[in-house]
Amino acid sequence: MTGPAISVENLRFSYGDLEAVKGIGFEVQPGEILGFLGPNGAGKSTTIKMLTGQLTPKSGVARVLGIDVSTDDPALQARIGVCFEEKNLYLNMSAKENLDFYASLFGIKDPDSIEVLRRVGLADRAKDRVKTFSKGMRQRMMISRAFINKPDVLFLDEPTDGLDPVTSASIRKTIREEAERGAAVLLTTHDMFEADELSDRVAFINEGRIVALDTAENLKLKYGTRSVKVRLRDGVGVREEVLPLDGDGSSAKLAELAASPDLMTIHTEEATLDQIFIQLTGRGLEG
Amino acid sequence: MSRPISRPAIVWALLKKELTAYSRDLVFLALTLVVLVAVPFIFHALPDSVDESITLAMYPSMAEMVGDARDALIKMGATEEQLAELDDIDLAAEEEGLALVEFESEEQLRSVIEGSLELWETEGGETVFRDKEAGDEKPKDAERIKPDIGIAFPDEFIAGVAAGKRDLTVTVYSQAGIGEEIQTAMQSFVREAAYQIAGRELPVGMPDEATIILGDDRVGDQVTMQERMRPMLLFMVLLMETFSMASLISTEVLQRTVTAILVTPARVSDFLAAKTIFGTVMSLSQALIILAFVGGLTATNWSLILTVLVMGAIMFTGIALFVGSAGKDFMGQLFYAMLFTVPLLIPAISVMFPGTAAPWVKVLPSYPIIKVLVDATVYGGTWADAWGMLAYAALWLVILYFAGLFALKRKVETL
Numbered sequence: 288m289t290g291p292a293i294s295v296e297n298l299r300f301s302y303g304d305l306e307a308v309k310g311i312g313f314e315v316q317p318g319e320i321l322g323f324l325g326p327n328g329a330g331k332s333t334t335i336k337m338l339t340g341q342l343t344p345k346s347g348v349a350r351v352l353g354i355d356v357s358t359d360d361p362a363l364q365a366r367i368g369v370c371f372e373e374k375n376l377y378l379n380m381s382a383k384e385n386l387d388f389y390a391s392l393f394g395i396k397d398p399d400s401i402e403v404l405r406r407v408g409l410a411d412r413a414k415d416r417v418k419t420f421s422k423g424m425r426q427r428m429m430i431s432r433a434f435i436n437k438p439d440v441l442f443l444d445e446p447t448d449g450l451d452p453v454t455s456a457s458i459r460k461t462i463r464e465e466a467e468r469g470a471a472v473l474l475t476t477h478d479m480f481e482a483d484e485l486s487d488r489v490a491f492i493n494e495g496r497i498v499a500l501d502t503a504e505n506l507k508l509k510y511g512t513r514s515v516k517v518r519l520r521d522g523v524g525v526r527e528e529v530l531p532l533d534g535d536g537s538s539a540k541l542a543e544l545a546a547s548p549d550l551m552t553i554h555t556e557e558a559t560l561d562q563i564f565i566q567l568t569g570r571g572l573e574g
Numbered sequence: 575m576s577r578p579i580s581r582p583a584i585v586w587a588l589l590k591k592e593l594t595a596y597s598r599d600l601v602f603l604a605l606t607l608v609v610l611v612a613v614p615f616i617f618h619a620l621p622d623s624v625d626e627s628i629t630l631a632m633y634p635s636m637a638e639m640v641g642d643a644r645d646a647l648i649k650m651g652a653t654e655e656q657l658a659e660l661d662d663i664d665l666a667a668e669e670e671g672l673a674l675v676e677f678e679s680e681e682q683l684r685s686v687i688e689g690s691l692e693l694w695e696t697e698g699g700e701t702v703f704r705d706k707e708a709g710d711e712k713p714k715d716a717e718r719i720k721p722d723i724g725i726a727f728p729d730e731f732i733a734g735v736a737a738g739k740r741d742l743t744v745t746v747y748s749q750a751g752i753g754e755e756i757q758t759a760m761q762s763f764v765r766e767a768a769y770q771i772a773g774r775e776l777p778v779g780m781p782d783e784a785t786i787i788l789g790d791d792r793v794g795d796q797v798t799m800q801e802r803m804r805p806m807l808l809f810m811v812l813l814m815e816t817f818s819m820a821s822l823i824s825t826e827v828l829q830r831t832v833t834a835i836l837v838t839p840a841r842v843s844d845f846l847a848a849k850t851i852f853g854t855v856m857s858l859s860q861a862l863i864i865l866a867f868v869g870g871l872t873a874t875n876w877s878l879i880l881t882v883l884v885m886g887a888i889m890f891t892g893i894a895l896f897v898g899s900a901g902k903d904f905m906g907q908l909f910y911a912m913l914f915t916v917p918l919l920i921p922a923i924s925v926m927f928p929g930t931a932a933p934w935v936k937v938l939p940s941y942p943i944i945k946v947l948v949d950a951t952v953y954g955g956t957w958a959d960a961w962g963m964l965a966y967a968a969l970w971l972v973i974l975y976f977a978g979l980f981a982l983k984r985k986v987e988t989l
Binding site: 371 | 578579583584587588590591594595598599829830831834835836837838839840841
């Protein structure tokens with residue numbers, strides 16, 4: 288298809304008197320990963336629920352693959368994959384049975400469930416009931432379920448939350464493969480490292496509004512400070528000097544320290560997404 | 575690659591999943607097996623016959639009474655033909671289920687009926703009295719006889735009647751615990767017996783039999799405990815299935831697996847349809863299996879029983895939908911399940927006992943279901959008899975099913 292896979296304009300939603308989403312707008316192109324960052328209650332999940340057809344927007348327009356999400360068209364759900372934060376799997380069914388069941392809801396007659404499980408490293412546990420799986424394995428099952436219909440758009444809610452680094456890296460690799468295949472990915476996460484590494488662009492959402500939307504690099508350049516940290520021997524101890532790169536005389540001072548015989552290390556210092564979020568909203572992402 | 579999928583195909587996929595989830599849950603399986611095994615077992619352990627006999631105590635003995643009468647009638651100049659009629663008098667022989675015990679004194683009869691004196695019959699047919707308070711030993715190899723009713727005729731009763739005396743009094747003794755119906759029936763019997771002995775109608779009106787016998791006259795074919803329990807057991811199967819179904823729904827809601835279903839082409843209506851079909855089919859199939867074990871289907875009542883069972887299954891599925899969506903955890907679900915099922919059980923218990931159910935019991939949703947089941951399986955009720963109750967059941971079915979549907983739909987949509 289041509290045009291954005293996800294297109295959102297002035298989208299709003301309220302739970303009674305509480306306005307959870309206050310007129311947000313963004314686009315995600317096919318093959319792009321958009322990191323949706325914000326603390327709990329910021330409006331991330333509500334936005335995903337609207338985009339996946341679970342909630343009907345109060346106002347605004349949201350299109351996924353050109354389909355207006357408020358029309359309740361099953362053609363929308365046929366082409367999306369959703370990975371929820373809660374592990375809502377059928378625990379008494381095997382991994383393969385879980386995937387086969389969801390595939391049947393998409394009308395897939397002969398699903399290649401084993402291949403999908405292989406991608407997340409669970410092919411050898413295909414016949415085991417999910418209740419015997421560890422937390423990490425269940426999370427991989429959640430990811431594989433989201434892939435079962437080869438979706439054009441993926442909604443991934445905290446896909447690596449609470450996982451060990453190896454499993455997280457494996458899942459990130461799989462998500463990247465999906466994007467390379469051409470799927471648009473809307474990813475919510477608390478993990479700044481993950482957002483930075485995986486996302487082509489990042490949207491900061493706070494109190495129902497998008498406060499910043501750009502590539503991680505541009506956000507850092509725009510809102511962060513650039514500096515260099517120099518470590519020097521100081522008698523028996525270590526002395527650190529931080530030099531802002533944009534400040535007057537920084538270059539001369541850096542050259543001087545670099546020439547010092549006590550020089551130990553020089554590191555570039557750049558703002559993290561977390562720091563930028565705090566700078567923009569006055570609150571942390573974990574809130 | 576996925577392709578557009580039809581709604582029936584989605585419902586079918588959901589049904590297959592329901593069956594897998596049901597068969598994998600040990601609690602549901604255990605409940606089902608317990609019902610399928612225990613219910614027929616309970617049914618066959620129940621008495622399949624009714625002791626219909628009533629023991630009647632009598633004073634004086636029939637032989638003595640007839641002997642006295644014969645002497646008196648001869649003195650009065652009775653013909654041989656009239657005397658021959660005395661030989662035809664036999665109270666016990668003409669009344670089905672009546673056992674006659676004759677006493678030598680009215681006081682003795684009264685004491686036995688009262689219980690202060692025990693009457694025993696030995697294997698040899700000899701009757702023995704035991705005064706327990708006087709310290710009499712219990713007779714060996716003997717069976718106690720407990721007369722329900724005693725009749726004491728006045729001296730020279732037959733002769734007196736024959737002479738046209740009107741002030742003759744027949745005394746009927748009955749135990750305090752004897753039911754009103756039996757007392758009334760026995761008074762009728764005594765009047766009839768007196769009529770037979772006297773040879774003319776006594777100046778006492780006979781009660782209308784319709785007021786004593788409700789429905790079909792089942793003399794010699796009384797309702798056994800098995801028959802009474804059959805509809806109750808079928809009802810219990812439906813009720814047990816409500817627990818399983820509610821639990822299945824509750825698990826789906828609490829574990830949010832339903833949310834994952836609803837981000838596929840499946841819709842809430844598909845989910846509800848699958849739950850309804852699965853719940854109804856499970857209840858109905860178990861009820862039919864039980865019915866096969868305990869009997870009850872006949873060539874005339876099978877369509878009525880199947881119809882009312884289908885209605886009951888849908889009604890209970892509606893309740894399961896409500897209970898499953900209301901409970902926030904296992905205890906909550908159990909609470910709601912009890913809240914609904916205990917009142918629904920009351921009509922099932924009330925119909926086990928003869929008599930008319932209290933008006934408030936008739937208002938309960940399960941009453942028309944169990945009433946039709948009882949009438950059809952026990953009293954040979956037909957479609958013509960059942961229309962009113964079926965309409966009433968249908969009304970409750972619509973209310974309960976749509977209440978359950980609404981509750982679950984709302985729950986699922988707000989997850």
